[in-house]
Amino acid sequence: MTPPGGDWPAPTAPRRLQAVVPLPGSKSLTNRFLVLAALANDRSRLRLPLRSRDTLLMAQALRALGVGIQDVRAEGAPVSAPATDWLVTPGELRGDTRLDVGLAGTVMRFVPPVAALAHGPVELDGDAGARVRPMGPVVDALRVLGADIDDGGRGCLPLTVRGRGGLRGGPVTLDASSSSQFVSALLLAGARYDEGVTVHHDGKPVPSEPHIAMTVETLRDAGVDVDDAEPNTWRVEPSEISALDVQVEPDLSNAGPFLAAALVAGGSVRVPDWPQHTTQAGDALRDILDAMGADVSLDREGLTVSGDGSVGGLDIDLHDASELTPLVAALAALADSPTWIRGVAHIRFHETDRLAALASELNALGGDVTETEDGLRIRPVPLRGGRFRTYHDHRMATAGAVVGLRVPGVQVEDVATTTKTLPDFPGLWASMLAQTQVAEHPASGD
Ligand SMILES: O=C(O)C1=C[C@@H](OP(=O)(O)O)[C@@H](O)[C@H](O)C1
Numbered sequence: 001m002t003p004p005g006g007d008w009p010a011p012t013a014p015r016r017l018q019a020v021v022p023l024p025g026s027k028s029l030t031n032r033f034l035v036l037a038a039l040a041n042d043r044s045r046l047r048l049p050l051r052s053r054d055t056l057l058m059a060q061a062l063r064a065l066g067v068g069i070q071d072v073r074a075e076g077a078p079v080s081a082p083a084t085d086w087l088v089t090p091g092e093l094r095g096d097t098r099l100d101v102g103l104a105g106t107v108m109r110f111v112p113p114v115a116a117l118a119h120g121p122v123e124l125d126g127d128a129g130a131r132v133r134p135m136g137p138v139v140d141a142l143r144v145l146g147a148d149i150d151d152g153g154r155g156c157l158p159l160t161v162r163g164r165g166g167l168r169g170g171p172v173t174l175d176a177s178s179s180s181q182f183v184s185a186l187l188l189a190g191a192r193y194d195e196g197v198t199v200h201h202d203g204k205p206v207p208s209e210p211h212i213a214m215t216v217e218t219l220r221d222a223g224v225d226v227d228d229a230e231p232n233t234w235r236v237e238p239s240e241i242s243a244l245d246v247q248v249e250p251d252l253s254n255a256g257p258f259l260a261a262a263l264v265a266g267g268s269v270r271v272p273d274w275p276q277h278t279t280q281a282g283d284a285l286r287d288i289l290d291a292m293g294a295d296v297s298l299d300r301e302g303l304t305v306s307g308d309g310s311v312g313g314l315d316i317d318l319h320d321a322s323e324l325t326p327l328v329a330a331l332a333a334l335a336d337s338p339t340w341i342r343g344v345a346h347i348r349f350h351e352t353d354r355l356a357a358l359a360s361e362l363n364a365l366g367g368d369v370t371e372t373e374d375g376l377r378i379r380p381v382p383l384r385g386g387r388f389r390t391y392h393d394h395r396m397a398t399a400g401a402v403v404g405l406r407v408p409g410v411q412v413e414d415v416a417t418t419t420k421t422l423p424d425f426p427g428l429w430a431s432m433l434a435q436t437q438v439a440e441h442p443a444s445g446d
Pocket residue numbers: 027028029105106178179180181184207208211322323
């Protein structure tokens with residue numbers, strides 16, 4: 001089920017900001033940690049995981065497979081404190097269950113390789129939009145590795161993995177040019193296959209590579225031996241997965257719209273707890289916002305982005321950080337020079353066809369946006385208010401909010417779609433906008 005939601009009048013930012021915006025945990029890290037903890041040799045603790053639609057669906061799916069996931073308070077927290085952590089207790093994986101993947105790429109791709117280890121059939125289905133996202137490469141690869149999967153020959157959801165309690169594993173070649181998640185999915189479960197797994201990619205370049213680096217790093221941190229020395233080939237040795245005790249970093253891609261607000265409105269926005277080292281693709285925001293005219297500084301206080309209210313256009317290849325495209329497109333529509341976004345053909349298979357959606361919605365506000373084969377060309381022109389449709393895509397909704405900072409009368413359709421990866425986007429946005437800079441020359445009254 002898609003969460004319900006009405007149109008949301010995107011607030012304008014009349015004054016310069018001076019805001020601190022703490023953000024919840026990373027979707028990509030939370031869902032990797034959940035999978036690894038589910039397959040680990042002992043109980044794990046995930047500190048400050050993200051609790052949003054995508055991660056709650058992952059937790060629900062793993063529970064249905066027999067994994068214990070318990071909400072607990074942080075160690076040492078008073079009894080009145082809310083439960084912020086998850087204790088994950090692995091168990092024998094059972095089948096005979098149906099799983100809802102929602103619209104979550106990480107759930108629909110990461111769970112089938114786990115389900116292949118279950119005892120019995122596991123059915124997976126999701127939102128209407130999930131049924132058109134590609135699954136073929138991961139399904140075909142699992143079959144080569146020994147799995148029995150019925151997808152009706154469609155290469156999409158719904159599908160049934162007939163788990164046999166284990167999988168042979170071994171070498172497999174696939175084309176991961178439409179999503180890095182196919183590779184991550186096989187690597188995350190691969191250590192639990194009899195022969196481990198060797199994934200070889202053959203095709204156009206794999207997008208979103210930092211997400212594969214994140215998979216490799218989380219596996220290594222769990223004691224798994226991963227060889228990624230050869231380009232486009234990843235080898236995971238068969239082994240136990242060690243229990244985790246990890247703190248989830250804030251979601252850096254979700255920080256994007258908040259940091260961008262400093263550029264659009266002027267002033268500064270700080271996101272605390274920005275990691276010094278990270279594999280999150282959202283870390284690229286530091287360079288991107290700098291290139292669009294912001295002052296960006298990272299220190300122990302977090303990442304601070306300052307701007308003077310003007311935005312510069314840019315020519316950028318977002319192949320590695322494609323999930324940032326809606327944000328960059330929104331900023332580009334408010335810029336004072338043209339932008340060319342390249343290298344993101346595959347985001348036509350994200351939550352929606354993001355290239356078509358961005359062109360359509362920015363143009364509906366009077367914009368001048370052209371789709372190219374692998375990106376967008378955006379010429380800045382004055383925009384007007386109107387409805388900004390979101391296509392069940394959280395990043396379309398936050399892109400609409402960024403445009404609305406400057407353009408009065410933007411109505412974002414179904415803002416609740418942001419709950420896919422952020423529990424309370426409208427609340428966080430309002431709280432950021434309420435933190436404005438004290439005027440440099442306050443009226444003296446004389
Ligand atoms: O593995 C992950 O956590 C993700 C990988 C990327 O997917 P694609 O490779 O399909 O772009 C990214 O865009 C998505 O938001 C999250």
